[in-house]
Amino acid sequence: MSDYLFENPEIKSIRVAAADLNGQPRGKRIARRYAQKAIEDGTRFPYSVLNLDIWGEDIDDSPLVFEAGDPDGILRPTERGFVPMPWIDAPTALLPIWMFHDDGRPFAGDPRHALARVVERYKARGLTPVVATEMEFYLIDDRGRELRVPPSPRSGKRRQQAEILALRQLDAWDAFFTALYDACEEMDIPADTTISEAGPGQFEINLMHAPDALKAADDAWFFKLLVNGLARRHGFAASFMAKPYPEYSGSGLHMHFSILDETGRNIFDDGTAKGSAMLRHAVAGCLQAMPGSMLILAPHATSYDRFVPGAHAPTGIAWAYENRTTALRIPSGNPAARRIEHRVAGGDINPYLLIAAILGAALNGIEDGVEPPPAITGNAYDKDLEQLPRTWDAAIDAFANSPEIARIFPADLIANFLATKRQELHYMAELGPEERQELYLDTI
Numbered sequence: 077m078s079d080y081l082f083e084n085p086e087i088k089s090i091r092v093a094a095a096d097l098n099g100q101p102r103g104k105r106i107a108r109r110y111a112q113k114a115i116e117d118g119t120r121f122p123y124s125v126l127n128l129d130i131w132g133e134d135i136d137d138s139p140l141v142f143e144a145g146d147p148d149g150i151l152r153p154t155e156r157g158f159v160p161m162p163w164i165d166a167p168t169a170l171l172p173i174w175m176f177h178d179d180g181r182p183f184a185g186d187p188r189h190a191l192a193r194v195v196e197r198y199k200a201r202g203l204t205p206v207v208a209t210e211m212e213f214y215l216i217d218d219r220g221r222e223l224r225v226p227p228s229p230r231s232g233k234r235r236q237q238a239e240i241l242a243l244r245q246l247d248a249w250d251a252f253f254t255a256l257y258d259a260c261e262e263m264d265i266p267a268d269t270t271i272s273e274a275g276p277g278q279f280e281i282n283l284m285h286a287p288d289a290l291k292a293a294d295d296a297w298f299f300k301l302l303v304n305g306l307a308r309r310h311g312f313a314a315s316f317m318a319k320p321y322p323e324y325s326g327s328g329l330h331m332h333f334s335i336l337d338e339t340g341r342n343i344f345d346d347g348t349a350k351g352s353a354m355l356r357h358a359v360a361g362c363l364q365a366m367p368g369s370m371l372i373l374a375p376h377a378t379s380y381d382r383f384v385p386g387a388h389a390p391t392g393i394a395w396a397y398e399n400r401t402t403a404l405r406i407p408s409g410n411p412a413a414r415r416i417e418h419r420v421a422g423g424d425i426n427p428y429l430l431i432a433a434i435l436g437a438a439l440n441g442i443e444d445g446v447e448p449p450p451a452i453t454g455n456a457y458d459k460d461l462e463q464l465p466r467t468w469d470a471a472i473d474a475f476a477n478s479p480e481i482a483r484i485f486p487a488d489l490i491a492n493f494l495a496t497k498r499q500e501l502h503y504m505a506e507l508g509p510e511e512r513q514e515l516y517l518d519t520i
Contacts, residue, residue: 121151223517327382
């Protein structure tokens with residue numbers, strides 16, 4: 077890691093940061109001359125910092141705060157090492173960190189450790205998950221009281237309309253996307269295809285699959301920080317809110333995954349379009365865990381605005397082949413690339429918790445050898461299906477009582493996340509729609 081600073085003498089300052097349970101970066105600015113100390117000795121801040129609410133406030137009656145004396149944990153660099161921050165004016169590098177106890181044990185309330193715990197379960201079975209994400213977001217002019225699409229840098233006009241796969245939209249924002257792709261190269265984020273989506277100023281960028289779930293989560297987290305920061309440099313906002321405009325489509329974060337065995341073979345592939353028994357077991361595990369996972373897939377007050385029948389956000393618990401109306405889709409194509417697409421999550425999620433929840437649920441199903449119900453055909457919105465929790469408080473209750481979630485996450489993280497969401501639910505009732513929108517626009 078020291079080599080990075082030697083090879084990049086232009087770096088003036090360092091940020092050290094970890095993701096809290098809401099996916100917010102929490103950390104410090106460090107002068108370059110003291111970076112070596114952070115690398116070798118780590119940095120310290122309270123355990124409670126990874127368990128703040130969306131406003132950045134302590135959780136009322138948290139055992140991590142006054143009851144324990146608000147003690148420090150030690151945060152050490154992750155294996156990712158330094159990452160440039162191209163949206164900052166002065167040359168700056170981010171050192172991602174995660175939290176440990178002084179005796180070296182991982183802090184159970186750290187979401188990155190929660191994902192590492194799931195990955196270890198896979199390794200114990202000789203398996204490696206391969207993960208890719210589809211990142212949807214809006215570019216927004218938030219200078220007025222109402223959110224609007226920014227004026228085109230090319231024409232100066234606002235096109236407040238859907239532009240599905242419109243090249244003119246990509247061309248209009250070419251300067252921003254060129255800068256974004258250059259930044260992704262610098263940060264080693266595998267950004268692939270960009271398309272314009274169904275909302276005004278809405279886009280999707282695919283991040284390529286990686287046989288390293290922790291890197292895939294890092295990439296998604298860094299990407300959200302990058303898009304938000306770079307948009308501000310270009311004079312507008314970017315938002316991963318689940319549904320910033322009531323009349324237009326929401327932004328999802330679809331996750332694709334397959335699983336390799338020790339020989340590198342995809343265990344979902346049986347040479348046919350149907351896929352293997354392992355694929356069905358993984359599907360069954362994901363379906364069983366879906367109600368309990370909803371608080372992770374839709375973690376905020378406005379997340380539930382997205383789940384509208386007929387709007388490409390699933391509302392029922394079902395799976396199908398090559399069908400975008402269902403919660404789980406099995407894409408067609410080369411059997412060697414057989415995979416599951418999980419389509420429930422919004423763009424407002426914490427990537428570490430999301431990937432841990434989905435991979436953990438799939439492994440539950442594989443370990444139990446359970447079979448899913450038959451794959452459906454046709455429009456899932458017209459079927460009589462078990463429904464996903466449709467409100468924030470219902471999702472909180474489902475998460476609290478889910479045996480599947482208890483298998484995936486440590487008890488301390490479950491308790492901390494529940495306390496966070498219950499506090500947010502309580503105080504969010506005091507805010508009007510515009511205040512919620514302003515809060516979430518700048519945080520998620």
